[in-house]
Amino acid sequence: MSEKILQLSSMGIKFGGIVAIDELNLEVNEKEIVAIIGPNGAGKTTAFNCITGIYTPTSGDIYYLGRSILNVKPERITALGIARTFQNIRLFKELTVFENVIIALHLRYKDNLFTSTFKLNFKKEEEKIKEAEKLLKSQNLYKYKDEISQSLSYGLQRRLEIARALATKPKLLLLDEPAAGMNPQETNELTEYIKRIRDEYDVSILLIEHHMDLVMDISDKIYVIDFGKLIAEGTSKEIQNNDKVIKAYLGEEENA
Amino acid sequence: MKIKFLIKNLNIILSVIMILLCLAFLFIIDANNGSNKYLITIIEKSLVYAVVALSMNLVIGFTGLFSLGQAGFMAIGAYITAIFTIPIKFRESIYYVEGINADLATMTLPIPIAIILGGLVAAIIAAIIGIPILTLKSDYLAIATLGLSEIIRAVIASPMMNTITNGSYGLKRIPSFSGVLECFIYCGICILLMALVINSSYGRDFKAIREDEVAARAVGIDIFKAKEISFVISSFFAGVAGGLLAMFMRSIESRTFSVNLTYEILLIVVLGGIGSITGSIIGSFVVNIGKEALRVFDKPFTIFGFMVDWPIFREGFRMVIFSILLMVVVLFFKKGIMGGKEFTFDNIIKFFKKKGEKHE
Ligand SMILES: Nc1ncnc2c1ncn2[C@@H]1O[C@H](COP(=O)(O)OP(=O)(O)OP(=O)(O)O)[C@@H](O)[C@H]1O
Ligand SMILES: [Mg+2]
Numbered sequence: 001m002s003e004k005i006l007q008l009s010s011m012g013i014k015f016g017g018i019v020a021i022d023e024l025n026l027e028v029n030e031k032e033i034v035a036i037i038g039p040n041g042a043g044k045t046t047a048f049n050c051i052t053g054i055y056t057p058t059s060g061d062i063y064y065l066g067r068s069i070l071n072v073k074p075e076r077i078t079a080l081g082i083a084r085t086f087q088n089i090r091l092f093k094e095l096t097v098f099e100n101v102i103i104a105l106h107l108r109y110k111d112n113l114f115t116s117t118f119k120l121n122f123k124k125e126e127e128k129i130k131e132a133e134k135l136l137k138s139q140n141l142y143k144y145k146d147e148i149s150q151s152l153s154y155g156l157q158r159r160l161e162i163a164r165a166l167a168t169k170p171k172l173l174l175l176d177e178p179a180a181g182m183n184p185q186e187t188n189e190l191t192e193y194i195k196r197i198r199d200e201y202d203v204s205i206l207l208i209e210h211h212m213d214l215v216m217d218i219s220d221k222i223y224v225i226d227f228g229k230l231i232a233e234g235t236s237k238e239i240q241n242n243d244k245v246i247k248a249y250l251g252e253e254e255n256a
Numbered sequence: 257m258k259i260k261f262l263i264k265n266l267n268i269i270l271s272v273i274m275i276l277l278c279l280a281f282l283f284i285i286d287a288n289n290g291s292n293k294y295l296i297t298i299i300e301k302s303l304v305y306a307v308v309a310l311s312m313n314l315v316i317g318f319t320g321l322f323s324l325g326q327a328g329f330m331a332i333g334a335y336i337t338a339i340f341t342i343p344i345k346f347r348e349s350i351y352y353v354e355g356i357n358a359d360l361a362t363m364t365l366p367i368p369i370a371i372i373l374g375g376l377v378a379a380i381i382a383a384i385i386g387i388p389i390l391t392l393k394s395d396y397l398a399i400a401t402l403g404l405s406e407i408i409r410a411v412i413a414s415p416m417m418n419t420i421t422n423g424s425y426g427l428k429r430i431p432s433f434s435g436v437l438e439c440f441i442y443c444g445i446c447i448l449l450m451a452l453v454i455n456s457s458y459g460r461d462f463k464a465i466r467e468d469e470v471a472a473r474a475v476g477i478d479i480f481k482a483k484e485i486s487f488v489i490s491s492f493f494a495g496v497a498g499g500l501l502a503m504f505m506r507s508i509e510s511r512t513f514s515v516n517l518t519y520e521i522l523l524i525v526v527l528g529g530i531g532s533i534t535g536s537i538i539g540s541f542v543v544n545i546g547k548e549a550l551r552v553f554d555k556p557f558t559i560f561g562f563m564v565d566w567p568i569f570r571e572g573f574r575m576v577i578f579s580i581l582l583m584v585v586v587l588f589f590k591k592g593i594m595g596g597k598e599f600t601f602d603n604i605i606k607f608f609k610k611k612g613e614k615h616e
Pocket of ligand 2: 044045046087
């Protein structure tokens, strides 16, 4: 049996009186690609924010590798092995592509102020630079190394954000709408790209996505949430034929 | 082979040459200090202000913390330096009001030690006060640090401190630099150390926090610890710069370190370029030289043989002109002179290369 990486057990969160997520149960196993889908405002990003410690759930629990991470700070959660990207891209905008990646390597190459200031750690620094360059090459970003990150195209920015997340050597990678803002060709390439990341970096992937073709193609398991409630879970086939899911999505289209 | 090595290290070579030229220039000025008093004053002031400006830029420009406590930390450094370096024979006459504290009366420290001690005390106070206030959002942080700065000043000036700080009467006869070269060396070391921190992995973390706190945490940066380190280092150098300022001015009083001083430094930081080391240095010289150059407008002056004697050209008018110029800069060059970039020979070479490519 494969190892359980992430488990949400009846996790819920309220903002004031509003229930954003209600009793969510979810599991990600080793090397799985799992998708969360659902209409706008369903609570998908909120779930990510709970897992990464930005919000603290008001009920239930979150287990990572069998341990509760309920009150762990975001930076500690990253150190434990959960990395993420953001729906509206959060790069270090004014910094270069290279700096964006090397900053994420600091976590694994700890350094004290003295050695780092007086460059007594140049061996480590060299290793760090090498690893950053290797990562950029593997993501086809090396030629943009010295560009300011916000000057890149949307698609490249998304890829850089993924590269930065991978630099922390995660066991679990959370992708919040990776295809948003990408052109059709980039979106098509994304399927292979995500699979390649999983195999090359040995990560499990939990992603939020609105592009159904991509989701159906790539996911081992899909969770559907609507108004903060889990309305279905299963394989692509099971989800495609689920009445509730069809209703939730059709309902949304009628409103739109 | 040799030429390649030269080109590769051109930046370092040119920088070293530049520093040597500066040293030679200062050496010549020092040798003729009789005729160069005015010039020496301006250079020394600009150097000391460059240190404070860079310390402020470290928190504001590189870490994104809008902290306005610099004057307070400078006051700590200035007073500690003064208290431990004023020659013993003058002390009785300086503390004429209530006399000097018996323990301090005969205590002296070598100048560099006193300056470092001033920096350390400022750093310790910053470390303690940083714990509650560094979690505040920017405008609240600005108010809290301004308040802290004023509290420090009020404590120094309070009558209860008469036997230590001489209260509101100030301190005199602080030993000064032996020459502009000494000032350059002290300030140069401070600037170099701060530049090294900014270019270390810690400096990169500071910049990440400035860009996006949520993303910084998401890549594992302990943002609270990093902010605290930045704030403490900045305060240390503000304290050191306070000591240097005391040496430059030779006499200090608590009013020297009012909020106005912080604003003056902020102006240099903004003018030079937020997030630029060389910007703060250039900004300091521009502001200090500019203020002197505009002195002509403080009284009636002659231009092309005509006597201009409008009633506005009186004491203080140069500050009006100066403020207008500043507004123009802020409005039209939002990012200051350097705009977050650095003045290095590498960048100059790159700049001209790019220009060349465009022409082709
Ligand atoms: N900090 C907060 N305070 C109050 N309400 C919040 C907060 N964060 C999220 N919400 C609410 O929670 C609900 C879910 O939002 P969320 O961003 O998770 O939706 P989503 O499923 O990611 O939608 P989309 O597909 O548009 O990204 C929304 O109604 C939102 O207003
Ligand atoms: Mg969302």
